Amino acid sequence: MEGVDHLAPERNKAQFDVDEMKIVWAGSRDVFEVSDRMARLVASDPAFRKDNRTMLGRKELFKNTLRKATYAWKRIIELRLNEQEAKQLRSYVDEPAFTDLHWGMFVPAIQGQGTDEQQQKWLPLAHKMQIIGCYAQTELGHGSNVQGLETTATFDPKTDEFVIHSPTLTSSKWWPGGLGKMSTHAVVYARLITNGQDHGVHGFIVQLRSLDDHLPLPGITVGDIGMKFGNGAYNTMDNGVLRFDHVRIPRNQMLMRSVLLLYLFLTPLLVSQVTREGKYVQSNVPRQLVYGTMVYVRQTIVADASTALSRAVCIATRYSAVRRQFGSHNGSPETQVIDYKTQQARLFPLLASAYAFRFVGEWLKWLYTDVTRRLQANDFSTLPEAHACTAGLKSLTTSATADGIEECRKLCGGHGYLCSSGLPELFAVYVPACTYEGDNIVLLLQVARHLMKTVSQLGSGKKPVGTTAYMGRVEHLMQCCCDVQKAEDWLRPNVVLEAFEARAARMSVACAKNLSQFTNQEQGFQELAADLVEAAVAHCQLIVVSKFLEKLQQDIPGKGVKQQLEVLCGVYSLFLLHKYQGDFLSTGCITPTQASLANEQLRSLYSQVRPNAIALVDAFNYTDHYLGSVLGRYDGNVYPNLYEEAWKDPLNDSVVPDGYHEYVRPMLKQQLRNARL
């Protein structure tokens, strides 16, 4: 059966031009072309094989990653790839490695917070990989609360040096990727102390290991923090622990300039100066500026969410078309499980979410350029809104993606539990996205704060901007009535949009009202936190829905492409409306009858997705290498390959397993006394 496309009948059903959809998914023809080329490059090179990854012990796994990451770098140089290409190549290698943090956090931290001299000194070394850097912020005792970090950097005017020290066990750096075994340098965040005065948390460039023999420098204790969730997955990364015993660094290794701050930014870190005499000079950079880069980083996280979710959806969709169970009549083939309505009701909203997150991610790219442009013109007016919006979208999309991947795994029945399905590893490697770059609940609380502020300022004439602009129409939204009378009415974009706006506005206003009954606002906020989080979620869902609808306003070429996206947009919004109908009903935005009409319309949209489902996941353009899933194979030839894959397990190296003779045989022979237990 080699070469047969078992999914060809499915592909023939598609009612749209898949190649054009690929361009829409990629964002542009150019991005598609690069991405496609890099994906094939990686897939065709046996050095990037990853199908054996989940069977390796930690050391072997890690060694393998060192080889791959270095080899990827070699290829990047040999092929003279540009930055965009290199990034794509690394992402298709699909294996967390120390280089991720080097390029993703260390280099940008220096670019953002280093002075010109600092950049001139460090960036060339980093760009050629003569040094390897990581980003050491989180400690054993503090992650979310960055201001609580305990590592100290005490200025010693006698030697013009900072003394970096870990005063407590909980001040040990803990989690930084690439730190455990590989980094030669780190950007370390520590409390700056001059003349006995604590100036809060600042960044410092610290060398950790010798460039000669890779041994930790004096005063430095460093190692790996141990196994993490899943086989393979994030265990290719050396997340590390680091302690300083009075380690001295020159004064010029404090990061002394900044408009940018890359990480965690729940509260902005400080970037200031210390003079030769030990005088602390507060930066005159407006505090808001540091939010700029958060917008950037979070935008990439949202894009990554759509990638991860689409991979899982691609696997589950293809397998659901291959898998048949029940429903055979008189010897006819059984029903493809994708034809069961319950399967559709679980799978298609995730398919729609993948597209929705893609488009909101695309919009965030625009938002970033807009924010940057405004900053350069000293216009800070949209920053708090942009900050809240990206915080919320990071939280919303990563939570939905983590849950969605696991749902895709369950959609594959028993076989989804095998590593060869690719789904367990996809889940395990993805879930920390809900925690890093800001814990998702902590982020939603920030969104809620912004919403409460927006509501409280409504009276004052301050016009809400950007994604909160709808709040400006609060009076209308508080009393408007949904006019849906038949199921198809739910296909009208304005009807959907207004329902989501009304729901979000009413939930925020209700929270604000409840808050106003507390004399102590902060105490009220703490007390009502769970409700506030729900209001924040409603607001964020509105953003995603509205950006999907906006996308559909654009000219989208290709036969049937726009129609498919309209169907998916309908699925996404009506699915949310159904899932959260409690919100819509309790705030009186819609009636129970309208809710049930929405559900009816949703069902009919599922039927419209059905014939296009395989083509809609083909449009992601993933290679079998990247998917890494026997269940998600492009050709649908699942069973022979599952069977073959099984035999590769190390347990199958021998017919009689290790341990049988020592332990089990004596038991079977009723001679347990002879067992070497």
Next chain:
Amino acid sequence: MEGVDHLAPERNKAQFDVDEMKIVWAGSRDVFEVSDRMARLVASDPAFRKDNRTMLGRKELFKNTLRKATYAWKRIIELRLNEQEAKQLRSYVDEPAFTDLHWGMFVPAIQGQGTDEQQQKWLPLAHKMQIIGCYAQTELGHGSNVQGLETTATFDPKTDEFVIHSPTLTSSKWWPGGLGKMSTHAVVYARLITNGQDHGVHGFIVQLRSLDDHLPLPGITVGDIGMKFGNGAYNTMDNGVLRFDHVRIPRNQMLMRSVLLLYLFLTPLLVSQVTREGKYVQSNVPRQLVYGTMVYVRQTIVADASTALSRAVCIATRYSAVRRQFGSHNGSPETQVIDYKTQQARLFPLLASAYAFRFVGEWLKWLYTDVTRRLQANDFSTLPEAHACTAGLKSLTTSATADGIEECRKLCGGHGYLCSSGLPELFAVYVPACTYEGDNIVLLLQVARHLMKTVSQLGSGKKPVGTTAYMGRVEHLMQCCCDVQKAEDWLRPNVVLEAFEARAARMSVACAKNLSQFTNQEQGFQELAADLVEAAVAHCQLIVVSKFLEKLQQDIPGKGVKQQLEVLCGVYSLFLLHKYQGDFLSTGCITPTQASLANEQLRSLYSQVRPNAIALVDAFNYTDHYLGSVLGRYDGNVYPNLYEEAWKDPLNDSVVPDGYHEYVRPMLKQQLRNARL
């Protein structure tokens, strides 16, 4: 700090008698005593160490399990443990092993389906572990649809044998635990064929491996199906693949008697007879009888759900009391994260769910004896209801537990992602419970079928029984009005119960109404499947709530114990009411104002749980060994132990990691050409 109880202040806050709660949790003083003794026995024996499990490669891991499982058996014999004790001991060893399927499926299958002679022949061998058995039903191509199995057992009257054969690739047995490497025998399910006629799926005892050298017998291909989700976790089990090439077994190895059927029970399998002449004789055992044991097996699954969930909750609760983040004023300690309302709103419903599942599991034990008693009296009237009820509860509790464990992991922030937190492995080993013993969605569809039947028979005078009895009051439930006027009204059991009954009844009736608009009922059922599943969930949640309320009708001794359980019952039901308020509102069971009063009451219940939270998880009586979590340590001494644990990772064996010299150093030295890539 050795020996200090960091959680002592929390324990002092408790307002109830923890020791008495331990008895309630265990079910009885006797069960508590055995369970406590076995837990300590395992915990104190270094042979049962498991803290290094997640770091081992597959072979080492598996060998280790062979040792532990055999050693456990040795101890069981040495200590002359009775069945209950042995079961507890095995469960505290806390590592899936081939012995699970031997005792849990193979032995019961023979007990249930074997004739007296078969039992006399096989059970003594199995009981002494002179043979090792597994349960081989699922195939590569068929899991849920047992009737679609393809393996054949063709009777050859010439030799008085069955010929067991795998005619297709998809007929390969696939998944049975213990099959891959260990089992000497299996109960194999195959299509019985006599005289060219297919009589459907039946069970056969088949020897797989030689008892001399453990090699597979002629005609048998067998191996492990490869790595599964997670490190450690279920990879200690040799789930296997098995193919038959015309393997012959004597006629008397067909299982020829049955009132019991243990597994998968989506549709009952047949147990009949084949005579010497090859005549097929249908069993005269009433078909319903086979449901009896499903009730038994599923009851243990529900009990296991409460165990798994309570472990995760115990870890997350203790760590939430240890972890502090934000909120320090003038040097005061930061806020314990358990004091954040969002943390409470995520954690406490799971704590309440663990208790709720415990009690419903206990009730299922009663249901099983009740069903058995009735069967013996030829009363089949409650069987369909009992079957639907257990199917639904299996689905509800395993889904909630799988999601709950992952939520507990997220509640621990970054550190929850470390294997040393115990949570990743707990999740990975638990999730297949949503799939095996009946896919959770397929089960809910069965519940829905039963509900639709119940509704359709309401007019006919047939009185609904057991957990569907409330349907008998459907007229009242369709029009009753909730009379809650203030938050505290939601503490009245009858108010809560009626709201849940009305919701469930109205959702079922609405589905039935929609169904009636289809001319083809089956087509209607398929089309409305997603709504039907929601109605089934509503029904199952009602069962859990009502059994919790019934439990509170009992006399429960111990200072404050009953009060705590009342609070937890309130949390469980009002949390559901809030989460599913869309159901309650759309069916008009409650008003938006009442929904918001419920939410208010829920918040105040959280405050009541707070001081008792640690004591409520102490009541599970888990040893640190069993929890296997640094974050969940009884003494709360988290940080030094996390730190110590890290250094045990194999990557920390050497300062400079394997692979550095070959790959990374050449890169740093800009001599990539020298790298051995």
